[in-house]
Structure formats: C-alpha cells, structure tokens
Amino acid sequence: xxxxxxxxxxxxxxxxxxxxxxxxxxxxxxxxxxxxxxxxxxxxxxxxxxxxxxxxxxxxxxxxxxxxxxxxxxxxxxxxxxxxxxxxxxxxxxxxxxxxxxxxxxxxxxxxxxxxxxxxxxxxxxxxxxxxxxxxxxxxxxxxxxxxxxxxxxxxxxxxxxxxxxxxxxxxxxxx
Numbered sequence: 179x180x181x182x183x184x185x186x187x188x189x190x191x192x193x194x195x196x197x198x199x200x201x202x203x204x205x206x207x208x209x210x211x212x213x214x215x216x217x218x219x220x221x222x223x224x225x226x227x228x229x230x231x232x233x234x235x236x237x238x239x240x241x242x243x244x245x246x247x248x249x250x251x252x253x254x255x256x257x258x259x260x261x262x263x264x265x266x267x268x269x270x271x272x273x274x275x276x277x278x279x280x281x282x283x284x285x286x287x288x289x290x291x292x293x294x295x296x297x298x299x300x301x302x303x304x305x306x307x308x309x310x311x312x313x314x315x316x317x318x319x320x321x322x323x324x325x326x327x328x329x330x331x332x333x334x335x336x337x338x339x340x341x342x343x344x345x346x347x348x349x350x351x352x353x354x
Contacts, residue, residue: 201299203286220348221252221320225291227263232315236279238336243283249349255285
C-alpha cells in the first residue's frame with residue numbers, strides 16, 4: 179500500500195511538468211519553439227503587444243534575459259493581438275522589436291492568449307492555475323520542473339524584486 183501511495187504521489191507531482199512538455203509555439207524566426215527545450219530551466223513567458231502603454235517593458239525583458247541567460251533563464255515573448263494592440267504581421271512585430279528594442283530573446287508569432295482560440299499553453303494555465311492574461315505584458319514564470327512559479331499582471335515590471343527574486347531562487351540550485 180505504501181509503495182502504491184508513493185508512486186501515486188510521484189505521478190501527481192510530475193503532472194505539471196508532463197503537461198508542459200507538450201507545448202510548441204511557432205517561432206517568429208521560423209520553425210518551432212518546443213517547451214521540451216525548457217526542461218530544467220526557468221522560463222518567463224510574457225504576452226506582448228507593440229502598440230501598448232506597457233511596450234517599453236521590452237527593454238526590461240531584454241535586460242532580464244541578458245542578465246540571466248547564461249545561468250539558464252529563458253524569456254519568451256508571445257506577441258498577441260487579443261487586446262487589439264499588435265501590428266498586422268509577425269514580420270512587422272519582429273522588425274519593430276529589433277529596431278526599437280534590440281530584442282534577441284525568443285519570440286513566437288502572433289498568438290491568441292485568451293478565449294476559445296487561446297494557445298494550448300494559455301488554456302493549460304487557465305485550467306490548472308486559473309490564470310488568464312487580462313491585458314498585454316502579463317508574466318508567467320515556469321519553474322525548471324514545469325510547474326508555475328509565479329504570475330504577474332501588466333503593471334509589474336520585469337525587473338521587479340518579486341520577479342527577479344523568484345528567478346534567482348530557481349537558478350540557485352542550477353548554479354550549485
């Protein structure tokens with residue numbers, strides 16, 4: 179009985195990571211971005227838009243990525259037009275972000291993040307965490323084990339103490 183219970187606890191603990199492994203996003207650079215590539219690394223996923231009052235947060239997202247990428251952090255920008263503030267094409271978004279913010283962090287193509295057309299990752303977040311982006315630049319931190327380590331709204335800056343502190347805590351074990 180104890181062995182069965184221990185196995186059940188192990189399987190249930192692994193569910194968030196197993197669920198996360200199935201997601202792929204179309205990359206703005208072509209090809210796919212697979213969540214399996216994130217395994218063992220923290221990932222900050224942010225739904226973005228080019229014509230939003232929060233768009234200047236791209237600078238902080240790039241700074242965060244620059245500071246912690248060598249330690250394993252991934253920052254994934256997910257451009258979305260769900261709030262009608264994104265440019266007309268993925269190519270326009272990519273050009274805008276490179277020209278205005280010098281972004282080299284991973285980005286998806288324009289992706290739905292809310293409602294029935296939401297990307298499966300965002301549907302998973304809604305079902306498992308009750309988290310749905312209420313506007314552009316909502317942030318979700320995925321822990322190295324695939325679980326959700328934190329969620330934040332638009333007004334929370336990427337370099338806030340809360341976000342940076344949680345990222346550093348997730349990176350600490352990886353650093354030794």
